[in-house]
Amino acid sequence: MREETVLLVEGLNVEFNKKSILKNISFEVKRGEIVAVVGPNGAGKTTLFKAILGITPFRGEVKVLDKPVRKVLHRIGYVPQGFSFDKSFPLKVREFLSLAIPSEKYYRIDEVLNEVELQEKKETLLGELSGGQVQRALIARALINEPDILLLDEATAGVDLEAETGMYELIRHLNIEHGVTALVITHEINMAYKFATQVICLNKDLYCYGTPKEKITEELLSRLYGKDVVMRGHSH
Amino acid sequence: MQRALISGVIISVLLSLVGTFVVLRNMAFFADGIAHASLSGVAIGIVASVNPLYTALVIGVIFSVVIHYIQKSHKIASDTAIGIIFATGMALGVLIISRRSGYQPELFSFLFGNILTIRTSEVWMLGIGGSLILIFVLKNIKPLTLMSLDSEMAYVSGMKAGMLELILNAVLAVVVVMGIKILGVVLVSALLVIPVAASKIIAGSFRSLILNGIIISVITVLSGMLISYYLDYPAGPTVVLTGTGIFVLTAVFNFTSKVFSKVI
DSSP: OTTSEEEEEEEEEEEETTEEEEEEEEEEEETTOEEEEEOOTTSSHHHHHHHHHTSSOOEEEEEETTEEGGGGGGGEEEEOSOOOOOTTSOOBHHHHHHTTSOGGGTHHHHHHHHHTTOGGGTTSBGGGSOHHHHHHHHHHHHHTTOOSEEEEESTTTTOOHHHHHHHHHHHHHHHHHHOOEEEEEOSOHHHHHHHOSEEEEEESEEEEEEOHHHHOOHHHHHHHHTSOOOOOOOOO | OHHHHHHHHHHHHHHHHHHHHHHHTTOHHHHHHHHHHTHHHHHHHHHTTSOHHHHHHHHHHHHHHHHHHHHHTSSSOHHHHHHHHHHHHHHHHHHHHHTSOSOOHHHHHHHHOOGGGOOHHHHHHHHHHHHHHHHHHHHTHHHHHHHHHOHHHHHHTTOOHHHHHHHHHHHHHHHHHHHHHHHHHHHHHHHHHHHHHHHHHHOSSHHHHHHHHHHHHHHHHHHHHHHHHHHTOOHHHHHHHHHHHHHHHHHHHHHHHHHHHHHO
């Protein structure tokens, strides 16, 4: 199962106002992998996801399941960074999830809510959820069409440590139980180390692509973030 | 009066339904801009001796498409684009009508609304056009809602978000211009917003937001029209003030029931 290429990115370049945002990015993601995407602010991580999805124009090639992305968008689940909405707008979690599916697939609403442990909030208004619960609702929405690949852009931003760990445990659970391939943008290097099978280090250029143990070194992180980095190991 | 009441019901349903997306997408200024800009279409109709409602519809849709593409260029902010169209359309309308000498009662009725002058052909147009718009909105309610919440999410769900947005803008222009006959250029956008705002206070779900909004809108327009007819007040302001009154009553009712439920 691990040999199938789910996502292929070749020679991806993104420019804005003649300024290079991403330069010649190439990597391949196999089925069943959890890939952490790390890099400083402004490195182009969100732009990478938006280029993969076709939201941002780019030069190069991107294929999902060996097809152009626009043809297989239904096979991709996307959790954006910073989903801002009018909290006073009366939209229940159930209604929000139903926007993504036809009525004959409404049974999936209960299934995904169980997966993300948000079942008791089904009839709650989106505006009444906590930050972590909104993220779970977004993940539920991303899962509802049973995607082959999940793209999560800082899915743990604005949540506490317990919720953050829970979120990564959920991603690992989805990976193990349902074979979901995931790309996760994160600032938490330790989480990348603990949960990811592969890591992409990005700062306009591709600094690394490989296993965290091999690639995440003090020297690499110092080059990536442009400042001295000291890694401290913990044993648990 | 019968024609007025039938038109009132049709337009109130359409304004409320489309108004839900106006509020969700913060488009109240867009609606206002189209309403004012369509005055140029009214003026063209008066000068050319064509039904001004039809010419206003064409001009309104054209302006909505122009605003859409200006917004998409990203070089001009949305409210700037609307402000330009608003002022240009209104100025053009005043300039065109100034070429005609004497008092223009038809222009006045479009500025402030006069439901009693609605013709049978216009009622038919409202009915047929309104039905098509209703079918379109109900058939596309999910993509429209998702696009209004987050256009990137709509795109990633495989929706043609750009095309849908263009069509929604054009539909909004048509509904706004249709509403000008009752409420006038100056006040039509109020009825896109007030019933939905009142509904938002009491709605516990998106479905009830839409349904309550329609009910409140129909009550607002019908009672406002009846008050305006029997007291000989101008229709547009009377309907809007009735809507404001209902909004205030809804807010007060909601507040007092929350206080009572805490006390008891």
